[in-house]
Amino acid sequence: MNRDSEISPEATDRRSRKREEKRQTIIAAAERIFHEKDLSHISMEEIAREADVAAGTLYNYFPGKEALFLEVFVNKLTPLFDEALAEWESDAPFKEKLRLVVNLHMSFIHSHKGFYEFLMTLGQPDFTAPGPFTGLVELCEGYLTRQTRAFERAQESGEISNTLSPKFLARALRSLCWGMATEAVNRRKTQDLDSEVEPILELFWKGIAQ
Template sequence: MSELPPDRRSRKRQQTADHLVGIAFELFARHGYGNVTMEQIAAAADVAKGTLYNHFPVKEALVRHRFHMDFGAVLPELLARLQTLPDCASRLREFVRLNASYFEQHREYVGPYLRYRLGQPINLPAAEGRSGLDRVYAQLLEAGQARGEIRRDLPLAHLTGYLVFLHLACMVAWVQKPGSSLAQEFDTMLDLFLTGALAEVSR
């Protein structure tokens, strides 16, 4: 079943949230993330503090919104690009390579993002702030199972969950090691995951 289009009220709320995030990131770029307060963001956006807090309870929520908004914007083109690659392993590697490139360009915000993201309920509905990472991994792994490249004795949901948590664990490890490469962290993680996830015929 396809999702219903957002109603006028939802669209207005989304537009306000996007505007607030745009103002916040202009201030972050100018003054540094740690030096900007929620009060300054509200003043620059010309909204009441209550309006800002109604959309974003903490400053980290603004970062989450921006990261997830950026991910959603490129997702259709990204999925089409991945489909041109020959197998599941190469699609997974290209996906994490592109993820690494994005986060390495926004490293200042990854720590705040992770603190907020990992503090939320595991079963948080997509409409309430999920990035869509799990859906991408599920789609890639399901296609791999259909082609006999990924083992089918484990449920797709299990494999997807393992990979999402490994992905986030890589980001946590990387952000704590200045000068390290997230691309290398992801590459090592996929080596380990695929060693266990590949179907016997593919080994």
């Protein structure tokens, strides 16, 4: 009853809106830098400079470096995964869904290459041991699981061959997308990313077609 007695609800609202905006400013700054560098080469000082705040300010918003990046990852990956899953669970023909999902991932990687590099390391002992990035590992696993179910259903309905396990297919698709996109991005041929989609689709589709 004490501390709120003199503050109008609107003021509180505006403040928390501003706060949320700044959180996003910081996350965006971290993301921009992450785009260019390895996690271990990014300093909090650098993020602060990019976000145009003092170093100490970061700690008003995130308990530490790892927590900050966890949010960066989760914030970016969640909408991607949601969109992809909506696709998988639609009624379109399987090949169509495949094309759309590959497109989705490729263009995401196009603009978020650093994420995928980092995600490749999530299996390292440091991370699989319960730790700061456990939440992220789980997020990715969850997505993979639901993707696996999409392959399962397609096999059951006879849309694709059931020679290979659905789990293998989900992983293989992921590997192909990541690998190809990474290569393209690394070589700075990002304009060609779209042109990579059809070959992947063709290779993969021929590989699984009934």
